[in-house]
Amino acid sequence: MSGQIIGLHDWFETPPGRYLLAWEQAQFDQAVADIFGYHALQLGLSEVQGLRANRMPHRWLALSDPAQAGAPALWTDFSALPFPANSLDLVVLPHTLELSPDPHATLREVERVLVPEGRVVICGLNPASLWGMRQRRAHLYRGLGFGELFLPEAGDFIGYRRMRDWLRLLSFEVESGRFGVYRPAVRSEAWLERCRWFDAAGERWWPIFGAVYFLVAVKRVRGLRLLSADWRRAASRASAPVPIAGKMHRGRDNGGQLEEGSGS
Numbered sequence: 001m002s003g004q005i006i007g008l009h010d011w012f013e014t015p016p017g018r019y020l021l022a023w024e025q026a027q028f029d030q031a032v033a034d035i036f037g038y039h040a041l042q043l044g045l046s047e048v049q050g051l052r053a054n055r056m057p058h059r060w061l062a063l064s065d066p067a068q069a070g071a072p073a074l075w076t077d078f079s080a081l082p083f084p085a086n087s088l089d090l091v092v093l094p095h096t097l098e099l100s101p102d103p104h105a106t107l108r109e110v111e112r113v114l115v116p117e118g119r120v121v122i123c124g125l126n127p128a129s130l131w132g133m134r135q136r137r138a139h140l141y142r143g144l145g146f147g148e149l150f151l152p153e154a155g156d157f158i159g160y161r162r163m164r165d166w167l168r169l170l171s172f173e174v175e176s177g178r179f180g181v182y183r184p185a186v187r188s189e190a191w192l193e194r195c196r197w198f199d200a201a202g203e204r205w206w207p208i209f210g211a212v213y214f215l216v217a218v219k220r221v222r223g224l225r226l227l228s229a230d231w232r233r234a235a236s237r238a239s240a241p242v243p244i245a246g247k248m249h250r251g252r253d254n255g256g257q258l259e260e261g262s263g264s
Contacts, residue, residue, distance in 0.1 A: 037089025
């Protein structure tokens with residue numbers, strides 16, 4: 001691959017691409033398995049089956065580029081989704097924002113279509129990682145007339161803290177976040193296998209320097225109060241008749257027996 005610019009979908013067929021996809025697929029399967037509702041949507045990157053472990057009755061894959069692989073349910077502009085506001089329970093974004101020409105608009109549109117307490121699941125490449133540093137160095141060398149990129153040229157890195165700031169501005173609350181893929185930026189399957197120990201070591205000793213980050217965030221609406229499953233029983237208890245104290249009194253007759261009389 002020397003001197004060759006490889007496309008995103010071809011890169012996912014390489015050893016480091018398969019390694020990345022395997023980690024991300026496991027994270028998506030774990031994250032979405034217990035998110036419930038009726039409507040779920042994946043935006044982009046058909047190589048990742050972000051909704052396969054979810055049990056919602058309506059799940060769709062949407063793509064924006066007809067050149068992409070896969071059989072989507074719809075083609076759409078991610079910054080203008082064909083869904084009404086507050087209509088989706090879950091949206092997954094596998095590298096969608098970093099590949100989007102306008103990631104801010106895409107994230108605002110995701111916030112619009114999610115129901116209150118709906119969830120968005122995001123993964124993205126981490127610029128503060130061995131892979132990110134090698135990519136920046138390769139860009140520098142290419143500017144000097146030599147060298148090749150390790151990652152595809154498509155898309156721009158969005159840092160983990162920057163992503164959290166964007167979510168916070170849109171009233172999302174991050175429920176969980178983690179990093180993964182700690183092996184060095186090598187191309188061969190053999191070297192990736194020799195460096196398996198980097199995964200355990202990186203997770204323990206340098207967790208924020210994984211090549212990819214994974215976030216789950218929930219849409220919060222100020223002033224919204226969710227009713228519990230007992231709200232009907234609580235309402236019926238509140239409307240039940242209550243005896244009025246003092247309407248009846250009890251006294252003793254001359255024989256020492258209790259008697260009832262009017263309180264008037």
